[in-house]
Amino acid sequence: MTTVGELLREWRQLRRVSQLDLAIAADVSARHVSLVETGKSNPSAAMVLRLADQLDVPLRDRNRLLLAAGFAPRYAERPLGDDALSAAKRALERVLRAHEPYPALVFDRQWNIVMTNRAVDPFLERVSPELLKPPVNLLRLGLDPRGFAPLVVNLADVRKVFGARVRRQLAASPDPELAALYDELLAPAEEGVSIESDVLIPMIIRLDGRELRLFSTITTFGTPQDITLDEVAIESYYPADAESAAHFENRTVAQ
Incomplete structure (x- = not known):
């Protein structure tokens, strides 16, 4: 031991x-x-x-x-549906809802999706049902040929960005399952890939005959005292140009 x-x-x-x-x-x-x-x-x-x-x-x-050290654990790990986390769950729901018409989702430390807003639904419609069986994993959705990969114009760039994020995460907090996912989806294709960007690296998705350019931000809880809250993050996607913004805004008007 x-x-x-x-x-x-x-x-x-x-x-x-x-x-x-x-x-x-x-x-x-x-x-x-x-x-x-x-x-x-x-x-x-x-x-x-x-x-x-x-x-x-x-x-x-x-x-x-x-x-x-011979002591009892200090931090609980409750599901988001637990009454004790109701305020935190409502906060997550408000953030997701407020970000519409742009996509946003909540995922855990192994990149399994916990919650999404309605703007994510049209993208999931194009994914193989096999990838939508719980737990739905964001890395698989983004990189698997049955997921978003065929729609991503700059897949090599996106793979590089995902790879860098996962490596930083593993360096900060080792996780065998996430490491295995990295080896499966990211490690083989990372060698020799370089990215050039003046400001941000967008994800470029070809959808309905047009190219959507999106960048993302990550939000976490500031002072979590529960393991679940310590490990979840919100990824919010924003349009990187006016044409992409118009796509999401027009979709909302049409609904």
Whole structure:
């Protein structure tokens, strides 16, 4: 069984922080950090969380650290439908609804789609039913030939952008399932691909005889204390030119 000291050392090395730097940030001695990592000192739950906070450890992994140290998990993981998360769910729904007529969706740490707004529906109509079986994965939708891939004009650019995002995510918080998805969908095609852009790299989708140019932003909860909220993000798509904006706005008027 992996000890709390070994886990803390793994996170410290992942963040490329020295024992001294961690000690200064956490307001403890470097010797104490060393003793905890080597198992010669048993940290309190408060100390585990203090060190984890300085290392920006995700909530799911903070629970793992606490368990390894002999303490009960601190952070719950509730489904979005749970009463305790009702306010957060309503906030997500408001953000999605307010972003219409442009597409927006909520996805979890493995890029599985949790919620969407109505502007996403026309795109899903063109996807193979096999890809719409839960959990619906955003990476698969974007890169699988049965999904959006045949519609994406600049697929190599989009693949590169997705690849960079997933690599950053894995570097910040390793996840075996996401790593396997990366190896399957992204790693084989990333070598030798370069992107040139002055400002933003749009996703260019050919739809109904026209090209739609979209860029996206990511929104997360600022101070989550629940694992589910810690791991979800909203991806909001915006038109990159007037013609693309008109497409979505005219669709709304037609409805």
